[in-house]
Amino acid sequence: MKISVFLTGTLVFLLLAGAVLPGDEVALELFHSPLFLGVVVLFGGALVACMGRNFRRWSAGFFLAHGGVVLILAGAGMGFVWGKKSELEVPVSEDRVIRRFPVGGGGTVDAGFGLAVKSFQVERHPPDYALCRPDPKREGGDKAGGYELAGKVRLKNGVLNLGPLGRVPENELKDPGGKGEWVGECILDNGWVLRRLPAMDRHYRAVLKLTDSNGETQERTLEVNRPLIHCGWRLYLMSYDNERQRHVALFARRDPGRGFVVAGIWALMAGVVLMALRKTGGEHGAC
Amino acid sequence: MAPVEILITWLLIFGAGVYFLAGTAFFLGGNRAGYGLFGCAWLVNALVLVMNGVICGHPPFGNMYHVLIFLSFSFLPMCLVLHFKEKQDWLHLYFAWLAVVPLVGALFLDRDVFWRRAPALESPWFAPHVAAYMISYALAGVAFVLNARWFVRDRYRADDRCPGAAYQILRLAVVFMTLGLGSGALWADEVWGGYWSWDRKEVWSLITWLLYVVHLHCWRTPSLRRGAFWTQFLGFIALLVTFLLVNLLPQLASFLHSYS
Incomplete structure (x- = not known):
């Protein structure tokens, strides 16, 4: 037990050093250093030894929790050694096919298939509006400076409810020029003003054209939050060119240890829940 | 308003x-x-x-x-x-x-x-991740006050019930903290392409979790029980850094948790 506590303490100390170091890259160097990795390996070894010592005193929670951490460390180790990850900026064009993914250190790796982004689409929430009243202190100023914020209002059931100031139906704010746009500003009868706030993204998706090595092509939709698995790669839609939507940012990962890590996380969570259901009390000094 | x-x-x-x-x-x-x-x-x-x-x-x-x-x-x-x-x-x-x-x-x-x-938060993991952490923080807060009370007033009284109660509370807190940490990793795997990114908030949350886990182990081992108070004390400080300081101090700014 003392060894495990000592190793955990050392791990905490190193994590702390990384957490307070200025600059993410310096911290990352520390977390990938032989010293840190060595402590992690010893920590994993201590957990295995602890499980071995307690083998006769079988407790599902104990083994799931400790075994879960071992699985996570083993899977993370596999990912560290054999995993590949790549960040891609892909133009929205059927003709721009990417076959090699850039990886760390300026190199590239053969993806095993061709990837192009055929189309991209963003759905946005209706914009909220800022309700502004004339500001007597700023009288005489320009239009933008002559108002103060009275509150924010949100469209609900097609209506902007302004309380005592009445209601503004959606059709008065949307599409005055027939282009499907929301008006930037709307002056109310009492001189107050509604100003449009930036609309937030609701969802975005891209249609990918994937060409396998045998020339077979398929179209698949990649959505934010929903990774797509193809030829052992997991593809993620991360973001997009905000201004013109001409390219999308993808993240690609091939990680042979991922399954171990996910299984380990579930085992750890199940293990601690089972351990908490046990009665408290008792002491152990087994490892 | x-x-x-x-x-x-x-x-x-x-x-x-x-x-x-x-x-x-x-x-x-x-x-x-x-x-x-x-x-x-x-x-x-x-x-x-x-x-x-x-x-x-x-x-x-x-x-x-x-x-x-x-x-x-x-x-x-x-x-x-x-x-x-x-x-x-x-x-x-x-x-x-x-x-x-x-x-x-x-x-x-x-x-x-x-x-x-934001679209990245449109995930079934969002609510359980935050809720589990908040419940664990509530429990850790109560445990910290109990231990602080014991340290300030009652540490020379052998029969004091505060440290024992704090241990029972922290057993539950660590469950929720583990669920928060685990669900966060599973969520990140779905959204950002990796279960762990060494983001500042992630590192601080791991430090917090490890310190509380060490606390539970110290408490259950007679020869290490003296250190139990200090590990939970350090754990609570790490918790405050994770919850409050990482979001407030630009030097510790967390990119992936910029929504929080």
């Missing part, structure tokens, strides 16, 4: 006041009044939570104001869990008084009630 924000402000003041009165009633031995007031404050707290959810149309965990309301909300249910599971029926005043703190904090924050979820 919009009328709904004014209403929420008054409800927060009322809720915090009644939580405080509940704790005071427990302190003075008026348990029946304490239970009534605690329940009343919790209902007001629940009303604000529901209002936040209805206004933003999502589980209301979008900003510090939202999560503080949930943090306050989680004290009474956890108090009841400990009451019935561990037969700890003398802890109510700590839970009631500590529930005041997040509500008072929420009063001083920018209450962006019209928050909308």
Whole structure:
């Protein structure tokens, strides 16, 4: 037990050093250093030894929790050694096919298939509006400076409810020029003003054209939050060119240890829940 | 300020006041009044939570104001869990008084009630991840106060019940902390392409978790029990850094948790 506590303490100390170091890259160097990795390996070894010592005193929670951490460390180790990850900026064009993914250190790796982004689409929430009243202190100023914020209002059931100031139906704010746009500003009868706030993204998706090595092509939709698995790669839609939507940012990962890590996380969570259901009390000094 | 924000402000003041009165009633031995007031404050707290959810149309965990309301909300249910599971029926005043703190904090924050979820937060993991962490923070807060009380007043009394109760509370806190950490990793795997990114908030949350895990191990090992107080003390400091400082200090800024 003392060894495990000592190793955990050392791990905490190193994590702390990384957490307070200025600059993410310096911290990352520390977390990938032989010293840190060595402590992690010893920590994993201590957990295995602890499980071995307690083998006769079988407790599902104990083994799931400790075994879960071992699985996570083993899977993370596999990912560290054999995993590949790549960040891609892909133009929205059927003709721009990417076959090699850039990886760390300026190199590239053969993806095993061709990837192009055929189309991209963003759905946005209706914009909220800022309700502004004339500001007597700023009288005489320009239009933008002559108002103060009275509150924010949100469209609900097609209506902007302004309380005592009445209601503004959606059709008065949307599409005055027939282009499907929301008006930037709307002056109310009492001189107050509604100003449009930036609309937030609701969802975005891209249609990918994937060409396998045998020339077979398929179209698949990649959505934010929903990774797509193809030829052992997991593809993620991360973001997009905000201004013109001409390219999308993808993240690609091939990680042979991922399954171990996910299984380990579930085992750890199940293990601690089972351990908490046990009665408290008792002491152990087994490892 | 919009009328709904004014209403929420008054409800927060009322809720915090009644939580405080509940704790005071427990302190003075008026348990029946304490239970009534605690329940009343919790209902007001629940009303604000529901209002936040209805206004933003999502589980209301979008900003510090939202999560503080949930943090306050989680004290009474956890108090009841400990009451019935561990037969700890003398802890109510700590839970009631500590529930005041997040509500008072929420009063001083920018209450962006019209928050909308960014697409990256549109995940089934979002609500359980934040909720699990808030419940664990509530429990860790109570355990810290109990241990601090023991350290300041009662550390030379052999029969004091505070450290034992704090240990039982932290056993539960670590469960929720593990669920929060695990669900966060699974969520990140779905959204960002990796279960772990060495983001500052992730590193601090791992430090916090490890310190509390060490605390539980120290407590259960007679030769290490002396160190148990200090590990939970350091764990609570790490918790405060994870919850508050990482978001507030630019030097510790967390990119992936910039929504929080």
